[in-house]
Amino acid sequence: xxxxxxxxxxxxxxxxxxxxxxxxxxxxxxxxxxxxxxxxxxxxxxxxxxxxxxxxxxxxxxxxxxxxxxxxxxx
Numbered sequence: 737x738x739x740x741x742x743x744x745x746x747x748x749x750x751x752x753x754x755x756x757x758x759x760x761x762x763x764x765x766x767x768x769x770x771x772x773x774x775x776x777x778x779x780x781x782x783x784x785x786x787x788x789x790x791x792x793x794x795x796x797x798x799x800x801x802x803x804x805x806x807x808x809x810x811x
Contacts, residue, residue, distance in 0.1 A: 750806070
């Protein structure tokens with residue numbers, strides 16, 4: 737039977753990662769558009785969001801690694 741506890745844990749993990757990735761990418765686009773359209777705040781925003789953009793890349797690479805790990809479990 738494929739309704740096992742591991743199945744629900746993996747599906748919940750995938751949904752959580754997709755939700756977090758979508759939220760972070762949309763927030764990054766909002767930040768980038770704010771930097772482009774309001775140049776007087778550009779330097780302040782770049783200083784403030786330097787660690788935030790590093791966190792975005794960490795989230796994306798973590799998502800890719802977790803997707804590859806789950807794919808390798810089922811292949």
